[in-house]
Amino acid sequence: MLGVLITLTPGHRNKFIDFQKAKVRIAVHPIIDVKTWRNSTLELLERADRLREFTREWLKNPEFSEYRSLYTTEDEWTIVMYVMEVVLPLRYWTLWMSKRHMVTLHHVITVYNHMFDHMDGVLQALAEKKTQWKEDLYFTVKFARQKLSKYYAEVTPTTGMLLVSAHIFDPFRKLRLFRKWDKGMDINPEDETSYITQYQEAFLKYAENEYCAKHR
Amino acid sequence: MSVTKHEKLQSNDFIHSATPSQSGQLSFDPYDLSSGDEEYLTPRDLAKTTPGQSDRAARLLTTARLYLNSPPESPKNWGQVNPNLDDYHSDPMEIRSTFWIPDIAQWRRQQEETHSKYADLSNVARDIVSIIPHGVGGEARFSLGRDVLGWRQSKTTRVALWEKVVVSQYARANNGILVGDDPVLDRSESDNDLELKREAEEKQLHRMAKVHDFLEMWQGSQNLRTTQKESHAHNKQMTAVGYISDTEESVKASWSIFEHDGAAAFKLSERSPLPPALSAEQLAGVRTQVLNVGRIRRIDCHPAESDDDMAPESVSDTENWLNCNSDLDNPNESEGDCDADNESGVELENCFEDPECPEQRDVCAAPNIPALIRPIGRSKKRTETGLVTVNATGTRRICGNRKK
Numbered sequence: 001m002l003g004v005l006i007t008l009t010p011g012h013r014n015k016f017i018d019f020q021k022a023k024v025r026i027a028v029h030p031i032i033d034v035k036t037w038r039n040s041t042l043e044l045l046e047r048a049d050r051l052r053e054f055t056r057e058w059l060k061n062p063e064f065s066e067y068r069s070l071y072t073t074e075d076e077w078t079i080v081m082y083v084m085e086v087v088l089p090l091r092y093w094t095l096w097m098s099k100r101h102m103v104t105l106h107h108v109i110t111v112y113n114h115m116f117d118h119m120d121g122v123l124q125a126l127a128e129k130k131t132q133w134k135e136d137l138y139f140t141v142k143f144a145r146q147k148l149s150k151y152y153a154e155v156t157p158t159t160g161m162l163l164v165s166a167h168i169f170d171p172f173r174k175l176r177l178f179r180k181w182d183k184g185m186d187i188n189p190e191d192e193t194s195y196i197t198q199y200q201e202a203f204l205k206y207a208e209n210e211y212c213a214k215h216r
Numbered sequence: 217m218s219v220t221k222h223e224k225l226q227s228n229d230f231i232h233s234a235t236p237s238q239s240g241q242l243s244f245d246p247y248d249l250s251s252g253d254e255e256y257l258t259p260r261d262l263a264k265t266t267p268g269q270s271d272r273a274a275r276l277l278t279t280a281r282l283y284l285n286s287p288p289e290s291p292k293n294w295g296q297v298n299p300n301l302d303d304y305h306s307d308p309m310e311i312r313s314t315f316w317i318p319d320i321a322q323w324r325r326q327q328e329e330t331h332s333k334y335a336d337l338s339n340v341a342r343d344i345v346s347i348i349p350h351g352v353g354g355e356a357r358f359s360l361g362r363d364v365l366g367w368r369q370s371k372t373t374r375v376a377l378w379e380k381v382v383v384s385q386y387a388r389a390n391n392g393i394l395v396g397d398d399p400v401l402d403r404s405e406s407d408n409d410l411e412l413k414r415e416a417e418e419k420q421l422h423r424m425a426k427v428h429d430f431l432e433m434w435q436g437s438q439n440l441r442t443t444q445k446e447s448h449a450h451n452k453q454m455t456a457v458g459y460i461s462d463t464e465e466s467v468k469a470s471w472s473i474f475e476h477d478g479a480a481a482f483k484l485s486e487r488s489p490l491p492p493a494l495s496a497e498q499l500a501g502v503r504t505q506v507l508n509v510g511r512i513r514r515i516d517c518h519p520a521e522s523d524d525d526m527a528p529e530s531v532s533d534t535e536n537w538l539n540c541n542s543d544l545d546n547p548n549e550s551e552g553d554c555d556a557d558n559e560s561g562v563e564l565e566n567c568f569e570d571p572e573c574p575e576q577r578d579v580c581a582a583p584n585i586p587a588l589i590r591p592i593g594r595s596k597k598r599t600e601t602g603l604v605t606v607n608a609t610g611t612r613r614i615c616g617n618r619k620k
Contacts (some may be wrong), residue, residue, distance in 0.1 A: 031367055032367060032368075032370045033370060034361075034365065034369065034370045034372075035370065035372075035373075035374070036361045036365055036369075036374055036377040037361050037362055037367075038359075038361065038362075040367075097349050097350055098350045098359065100348065102319060103319075103320055103321050103345045103346070104348075104349060105344070105345055105347050105349050106320060106345055108349055162344060162347060165340075165344050166344050166345050166347070168284070169324075169337075169340075169341045169344060169345055170320050171283075171288065171289040171320060171323055171324075171334075172288050172289050172290075172320070172323075173288055174283075174284065174286075174287075174288045175284065176288055200284050203280070203284065204277065204280055204281065204284075207276065207277065207280045207337075207340060208277060210340075211273075211276055211339070211340055212273035212274075212276055212277055
């Protein structure tokens with residue numbers, strides 16, 4: 001809200017830029033969250049943290065005294081920093097997967113598991129907390145995990161074979177990850193219902209249908 | 217890297233075509249690799265392919281099984297894929313050795329160059345691992361979000377973003393031509409245009425057909441008129457010559473054309489079309505289907521003419537027929553009941569004029585008698601009593617005579 005007010009009019013923006021002069025090399029404005037941008041919330045928080053001092057100076061101006069109720073207290077900054085720590089791995093893996101220098105498709109399942117691990121860790125840390133904002137953050141992370149599970153479930157049926165094949169084509173892991181899943185669920189790898197058996201069979205069928213049939 | 221998220225990857229959703237393994241096919245016995253080739257290379261398939269292609273397909277499957285059954289490679293410099301918190305704060309766009317080693321693309325290239333045992337899988341691996349995860353489907357939309365929407369468009373929904381990305385990618389795929397710019401690409405628009413044009417042409421053709429028909433009819437009438445004029449003049453000439461007399465011609469038919477009856481055949485035409493009257497004895501135990509005629513409201517033929525022209529036996533037949541009908545409906549009714557019939561007829565007439573008369577018509581139930589006038593759109597009661605024959609006018613006359 002404060003970022004909207006600062007960037008509302010040219011006068012507000014110029015006043016805010018004036019406070020940064022001779023203090024920073026590049027003067028910037030606060031940014032607004034864009035729901036269709038990846039990681040825009042984290043960028044908003046980072047920019048707000050960066051401009052915390054100038055925001056306070058801007059609010060000290062009598063011209064904007066009516067907006068002083070929007071001033072962020074130290075406790076609120078603590079919450080902001082906590083939220084940033086929660087959201088930070090998501091941006092990291094998003095940018096990591098977006099690289100084009102190297103092959104990243106074979107790490108999709110691994111990245112998903114990393115994000116699930118991160119959220120599970122946050123939920124475990126916040127489970128016993130009684131503070132209101134921590135409880136709120138707990139439920140927020142819980143819903144975020146459900147959202148991630150939904151995306152994971154929507155992606156895998158359509159491109160599941162490609163993901164599995166890419167994962168198997170990693171010569172340094174192959175079926176090791178699926179073997180761990182079977183071991184975690186106490187399933188015999190030789191069993192027909194085991195992950196390793198199903199994925200191995202699917203990989204062979206994919207190779208047969210897509211490549212062996214063309215060569216015949 | 218200790219990842220054991222079993223609930224995240226459901227096998228039923230992930231792999232649809234996963235089926236239980238066959239005997240020995242999915243076993244990890246490296247010495248059983250050749251036994252499964254017979255399943256994929258049936259004799260029918262072998263007959264369609266060349267030996268080289270079959271060998272290549274079999275070799276690919278063999279290599280795939282060998283690859284799956286062998287243990288994972290052990291890289292010399294195994295990278296740390298699981299970052300810690302400090303790594304999260306770092307810039308992931310930087311090329312760091314911990315996240316790019318081992319490089320599977322480099323490993324595949326080495327296998328292909330050295331013609332190793334896994335070289336046959338290099339083509340398959342190149343097709344799959346070269347897919348960019350963030351450039352496909354729904355991921356691509358959000359990857360292009362910053363390019364399509366500015367930060368001031370913070371309220372734009374994801375659906376609007378999808379539409380914009382689809383339009384931009386479609387234009388990019390068609391050399392910058394959008395759907396509306398090129399009629400060839402705009403199929404829906406062209407279909408609509410074609411349909412509209414077709415309708416307009418049909419309307420125009422319909423109008424032209426009407427004009428054409430009108431012109432044809434006019435021309436035909438002109439031709440007919442001309443022909444009539446010519447024929448009229450020709451007929452006049454013919455009449456003047458005397459080939460055709462204006463006097464009526466009398467044709468004397470010979471009796472030979474009447475094979476059986478002769479002159480009696482002409483008497484048949486003079487016979488009354490009404491059914492023959494039944495005698496009282498014949499109607500004693502039989503209830504006729506002919507309904508009662510309560511009042512004769514309309515007389516189509518003049519009584520005098522009908523009386524004069526009617527044969528005596530026909531009049532008697534009609535009289536008997538009508539009297540019998542009335543007697544049948546009310547056996548105890550005397551001759552003086554004709555007045556009552558007339559009164560009831562007046563009542564019925566009033567009823568007919570009343571639109572709220574409850575009794576409705578049943579015209580179809582009336583008998584199919586020649587020369588009957590069927591009342592239409594009137595009440596059932598009147599239908600029952602309003603059956604009138606052409607020569608039934610004699611009834612009133614008969615009743616009046618009887619009263620007298």
